[in-house]
Amino acid sequence: MSLYESQSYLDQYLLFHYGSSLQIDPFQIFPESFLNFAKRSVTENLDTSKERLRALDLGCSVGRSCFELSRFCYEVVGIDYSNQFIHAAETIRVEGSVKYNSLQEGSQFNSYIAEMPEGSRPERISFEVGDALQLPERIGKFDVIHAANLLCRLSNPDHLLKKLPALMNEGGSLVITTPCTWIGEFTPMENWPKGSTLDWISTNLSGSFVLQNTQDMPFIILEHARKFQVGIAQASVWIRNS
Numbered sequence: 001m002s003l004y005e006s007q008s009y010l011d012q013y014l015l016f017h018y019g020s021s022l023q024i025d026p027f028q029i030f031p032e033s034f035l036n037f038a039k040r041s042v043t044e045n046l047d048t049s050k051e052r053l054r055a056l057d058l059g060c061s062v063g064r065s066c067f068e069l070s071r072f073c074y075e076v077v078g079i080d081y082s083n084q085f086i087h088a089a090e091t092i093r094v095e096g097s098v099k100y101n102s103l104q105e106g107s108q109f110n111s112y113i114a115e116m117p118e119g120s121r122p123e124r125i126s127f128e129v130g131d132a133l134q135l136p137e138r139i140g141k142f143d144v145i146h147a148a149n150l151l152c153r154l155s156n157p158d159h160l161l162k163k164l165p166a167l168m169n170e171g172g173s174l175v176i177t178t179p180c181t182w183i184g185e186f187t188p189m190e191n192w193p194k195g196s197t198l199d200w201i202s203t204n205l206s207g208s209f210v211l212q213n214t215q216d217m218p219f220i221i222l223e224h225a226r227k228f229q230v231g232i233a234q235a236s237v238w239i240r241n242s
């Protein structure tokens, strides 16, 4: 079974996407810039004052970035390989919230509620279980593509990068973030970048996209109340040329 179908990952990702600062960082030791990654990967990398038609969130997990995209994109398609992540995202979209548990220690859990962010537009969003490496033809083209911390979870990330030009309308914005955590469990070593991840993305996208911006984006995922996974995702923003 994929790790992303486990109960512990579902709980961790609901907290990661929807938890309050105090729930995610109970000892209040991390700066704000480490929190709310699934929101910041949209708001810090895209011009949210500019309305767009269609957005695609690949590897959307439990959906927070889709709710952020829905504030300025008229249609948002969120795709993830995990049935249970998409089920939770869809429950939040339809019912406005979902209950989950957050591991404190041993067999002690806190009960929390993940709530749809205020002001988001659920009627604009559709969540689908799907494979980013085998997107259906009917999916069409987009004005925004967001792929946060997905590349190094794919068996053949190169394949996705090569497909991106055909998925994007001219002038569209592509956001890729990755902590560059290449591990054989997800990506066979022969499919890892040979040099730096950013150079490899750039080589794959050159000719179709122009690099607009890069930034380092810290994030924390709470495993239990006293254990954190801290990462620094490398974000790059690309514009589809003509």
Ligand SMILES: C[S@@+](CC[C@H](N)C(=O)[O-])C[C@H]1O[C@@H](n2cnc3c(N)ncnc32)[C@H](O)[C@@H]1O
Binding pocket: 004, 016, 038, 058, 059, 060, 061, 062, 079, 080, 081, 082, 085, 130, 131, 132, 133, 147, 148, 149, 150, 153, 154
């Ligand atoms: C590290 S998580 C990142 C989730 C989310 N974008 C975020 O930033 O919190 C990777 C996500 O990619 C999904 N995923 C892995 N392989 C996939 C594939 N081939 N197609 C679509 N989603 C995939 C996983 O289920 C998981 O939700």
